[in-house]
Amino acid sequence: MLWVDKYRPKTLDKVTVHDQVAQNLRKLVSEQDCPHLLFYGPSGSGKKTLILALIKQMFGAGAEKVRMENKTWKIDTGTRTLEIELAMLSSAHHVEMNPSDAGFQDRYVVQEVIKEMAKNRPIDAKGKRAFKVLVLNEVDKLSREAQHSLRRTMEKYSASCRLILCCNSSSKVTEAVRSRCLNVRVNAPTEDQIVQVLEFIGKKENLHLPAGFATRIAAQSNRNLRRAILFFETCKVQQYPFTSNQVAPPLDWEQYVSEIATDILTEQSPKRLYAVRQKLYELLVNCIPPESILKKLLTELLRKLDADLKHEICHWAAHYEHKMRLGSKAIFHLEGMLSPLLSSAYYS
């Protein structure tokens, strides 16, 4: 088991980084009711850990027995029936899914799933909580229509189910949804906190950490705890005992993206653009999300370009990031972002 999973706090009591938030959550569920919740914060800050711990707090160990299934939803839109297949994790008490995977049919999924959950309302003999929890990931990627239907269904079925929404940026969630939830902001852990966690793991694993090693990894992780722990474990695999100047290997896809950036800056021609396209395809086949590619590409380009071109490329990146969200074929827009760099006007 990876250290990330192994040392993930299972209960709210054991949470160390966001202990204040965890205590509040514990108090929240100890009372009879629990409102809808919206967790937001940057990637690797511990949202999911908090959610899982919270569910365990609510339902006990039964919530840990999850199974994964690819469920096909048949949805009657009036004119025709859609079939949407979605992967979901479910236990007796909660269901976790990622509705934005359904693309532009996400609104149907949201409605349909909640309706179905409401129908199969669990009957608990002991008079315990008779509601299920639905965890929806990446709510910020839901389309506007889906968020509106979410709002409606949240109200309608609030008796039978609780929603826990999870997203990176609350600004992409509509006001209506936000106001119906208790918003929980989960900050990115500070580097000191990350160092503490790494040292804790090191102690558990009986490792000797040279001075400054944990700090370096924390800095490299960009305040992403998950990434920090993964880097830590990678370093351990690569070389132990740790040397004083050891760093984690760069992520392969990031390297690949920076290669693309170099490619496009060394030669400007339609042929080169075509070659770059093939590389982008490779990344996409490996399921690297296009948003991440675009972001990384931009940082790489910003490092390499002259100062007077920087704002220009930022403009195009923003433009095509927006287009990418509107459109469906990411590759069109990724290439669109790169193609201004081809323009001879930039290098004259």
Add this chain to the structure above:
Amino acid sequence: MGKRPPVVLLSSSSGEDDGGGRRGPSARRSRTPASAPARARAQSQEASGSRKKPRRESSVGRGRRRASATAPSDSLKAEFDMLSEDFSECFDDLGMSGSIRKTKELWVEKYTPHSLAELAVHKKKVEDVKKWLEEKLTAPKKTVGGWSLVLTGHTGVGKSATVKAIAADLGADLCEWTTPVPTLWAEHVHANSGLRYISKLEEFENFVEKIRKYAMLRPTSTTSQGKLFIVLIDDIPVTSGNAAFARLGKCLTGLIRSTQVPTVISLTHYHKSESNNTATWNSEDLESLLQDAGAHKISFNPVTTNSIKKILIRICKEERYNASQELLHQIAISSGGDIRHAIMSLQYYSLDPRGHCSSLATNTTRAGSRCGNSLVPRRENYGLSSALPSPCGRDETLTLFHALGKFLHNKREINCDVDIDLDPFPLKENLRRNSLKMDVPEKILSQAHGKVRTVVDFLYENVLDFIDNEAVDDAWAVVSYLSEADCLLTGSPIVSYNSENMGQLIAASVAARGVLFGNAHVASSRWHTIRSPKLWQTEQSFRSNKDQILKERFDCSSSCGSCSFSDIVTEFRPLERWIGPRNAGSRISSLPHGVGGSVLVGRLDADGSNSEDDDNVIEEC
């Protein structure tokens, strides 16, 4: 000019009143005397043509009465009524009641060529066919093989007419397979009315069998009388599916091998895009099959515009119908080499009493409407006029690849600066493009009947090949237009799947025009194969990879719930290759699509070569 809009609306329905409308009411009055004799002539012709049709005469008379009553009043409303009435009358006459009446009326049948001189087909082809037939008719009867001729060509180029005319010329009898009235399967099922269902293919097989037997008998009975026979097979049954096609093929090859009578088989070429959908046999397959069996092949080209015009003029003369040169020219061009269609169009025009006058009056503005394969080069402006539908035009169909080729090759007129000075809105130098050497892109798209998504994907995949290697700005422009098109496509609601909605059409238009406009410096034309979009393959493998990754992740950490997918791919997976519980190697190779995976991994392994050894160390944790 103020009254133009309503009249333009009329003209699009009647198709013939463009110029008259533009000149306004005063011009309308001046035109009436010109059109009156035409009407009279038309009516007299109707009257002399057939006296047994009181309904029709009266309807023409009524139309005329109405017309003469309203023309002086100059009311647009009345004009509209009149036009629409006449229009529907024309339809009545030609379509619905026309088939009930005596078919002699149809000019196509009335003017079927009876002698070789009347044929519109190229002399050389006629000579070829005639020579072959003569040779066979005089040849010794005992030889086996080489007795069949395959005529190919598009519809309406005169394949059957040629054979018939030659047969008449040579004094030979023509044996044709008259297709029996089919019993519909439904009828057969419905009632035991004694109708036995026989598939057309079966009947055809029986027929072929009969010819073969008949051919055996012939030398004893018929040659003695000096009678010559030609068998013409014009109506080959449509088969669907491989089994039926094989049966048909076997039947025909058997015929070709064994027949001892000159046998002419005429095969009509269809456009690929038409036959694709219906899964019927494709004429090329059959053609090559027949040729393999030893049939001689003569292919007919579309009839030239000039020949069609000649025929049309002759018909006009005989019918005493006064058609303008312009009209005939237009009919000839728009028929696309299909003489039957051209004659039908002419007859249709002759029914419209005002047809020729208005086309005379507007011969300058009507030049715009034309069809795909114009044989006469003309200078045209591609403005509004080309969008006006020509009432006699035949819709051309294109294959998807043909259309893509047009967009990608982006052929334009060479000499540009003809009317730049006349342009009321001068464009900047870099936005100016020469006019296209093709129809408007929307028309091509509609002819190609491809799904918009497909067209856009294909354009995206292939367009970079066609951009000149120096023209990097063009690549930018093209890519940005395609990006817009993608957004438009996604935005259009998915519910109305089969009916192309507005958003889709706009997206297609943006994509096609974007490619045409953006690609200002076309790469020197050379042979390019059009690739199928790699995007599709990518998407497919993306989905399967994604499922697999999710499953793996779940196996690793079943109790911990899922992470968001993007975290898994961007963080877990790259590092898992190092940490990887057991066997990083086998996992990678199990990916169904190894393009990226192998490259990425291969490179990494080169960086850190000792990863394999360490895997075992970390195994249990």
